[in-house]
Amino acid sequence: MMGVRVLCFVLMVLITPYGWYTWVFALGAVFLPYVAVVFANVGATDRVARSVNPERQITAPVAAEPAPAPTERVLRIQESAPPPRRGEGE
Numbered sequence: 001m002m003g004v005r006v007l008c009f010v011l012m013v014l015i016t017p018y019g020w021y022t023w024v025f026a027l028g029a030v031f032l033p034y035v036a037v038v039f040a041n042v043g044a045t046d047r048v049a050r051s052v053n054p055e056r057q058i059t060a061p062v063a064a065e066p067a068p069a070p071t072e073r074v075l076r077i078q079e080s081a082p083p084p085r086r087g088e089g090e
Helices: 003-012 022-045
Strands: none
Touching: 003 022
């Protein structure tokens, strides 16, 4: 369709004397992209939509025993007072 559009542009400019057919070529050059997009979009929707079962498809394995509790590892950070400056507190 884009090749036909380019041909419409070329024929619109090259064929003289200008007349009613010039307008036909101009309309073809203007509206062919719209028609091409409509045809492309219609072709994309020809698939049949199917419903999806909302239930879970994969079952999780049953755990035999609970996972062991993690050991407590806590890192504690405390700020200490800065060392006294030289000349202070002496």
